[in-house]
Amino acid sequence: xxxxxxxxxxxxxxxxxxxxxxxxxxxxxxDRIDVYxxxxxxxxxxxxxxxxxxLLPVARQALAAARR
Amino acid sequence: xxxxxxxxxxxxxxxxxxxAVLFDEGGAILxxxxxxxxxxxxLVRAAGSLLAGAGEFRSGDAAVTQLEASTQDGSVFVVRxxxxxxxxxxxxxxxxxxxxxxxxxxxxxxAEEPEKPKxxxxxxxxxxxxxx
Numbered sequence: 273x274x275x276x277x278x279x280x281x282x283x284x285x286x287x288x289x290x291x292x293x294x295x296x297x298x299x300x301x302x303d304r305i306d307v308y309x310x311x312x313x314x315x316x317x318x319x320x321x322x323x324x325x326x327l328l329p330v331a332r333q334a335l336a337a338a339r340r
Numbered sequence: 341x342x343x344x345x346x347x348x349x350x351x352x353x354x355x356x357x358x359x360a361v362l363f364d365e366g367g368a369i370l371x372x373x374x375x376x377x378x379x380x381x382x383l384v385r386a387a388g389s390l391l392a393g394a395g396e397f398r399s400g401d402a403a404v405t406q407l408e409a410s411t412q413d414g415s416v417f418v419v420r421x422x423x424x425x426x427x428x429x430x431x432x433x434x435x436x437x438x439x440x441x442x443x444x445x446x447x448x449x450x451a452e453e454p455e456k457p458k459x460x461x462x463x464x465x466x467x468x469x470x471x472x
Binding site: 303306309313315323331332334335340 | 358359374376379382383386387389390393394397398400402403404405406407408409410411412413414416427429436
């Protein structure tokens with residue numbers, strides 16, 4: 273009986289931890305830059321790409337300047 | 341409509357926009373919602389850098405018309421149209437399509453010629469009919 277209870281508690285803890293980690297990772301937005309061109313095309317650079325690494329700091333500076 | 345009126349309308353209709361600055365191709369500020377002139381200039385410089393930097397990532401000759409830089413702290417939007425541009429900042433997770441729409445409306449509004457006051461026509465002097 274005690275074994276069963278321990279197994280159930282372990283399963284519930286694992287389920288809770290898994291759900292928490294999944295929700296945290298899927299809920300976190302990644303910084304990115306979406307660029308739209310005159311011909312109707314669009315390209316998105318996510319954080320970590322060389323293009324985003326160049327432009328995101330500029331965007332952060334702009335936000336800081338606007339909120340100063 | 342002038343730039344100041346267009347920006348006033350923008351901030352009135354869009355609660356998501358925290359700050360916005362209208363500027364021309366040369367980077368001259370046409371209007372700003374920021375009281376701090378240095379902040380507005382820095383925002384315009386950053387917008388110019390974003391437009392120029394984003395343009396370099398394209399091999400074709402299509403120009404950048406608009407961009408959104410989204411960060412955890414907020415978003416920066418830049419929209420360019422016929423020699424004028426607008427840069428705006430919002431809080432994180434804005435309604436992107438709505439913000440772009442409002443910024444384009446603001447640019448169009450700022451480009452409109454202000455209505456000239458209509459002149460009243462003077463009433464033609466009444467001519468007395470010749471007595472027969």
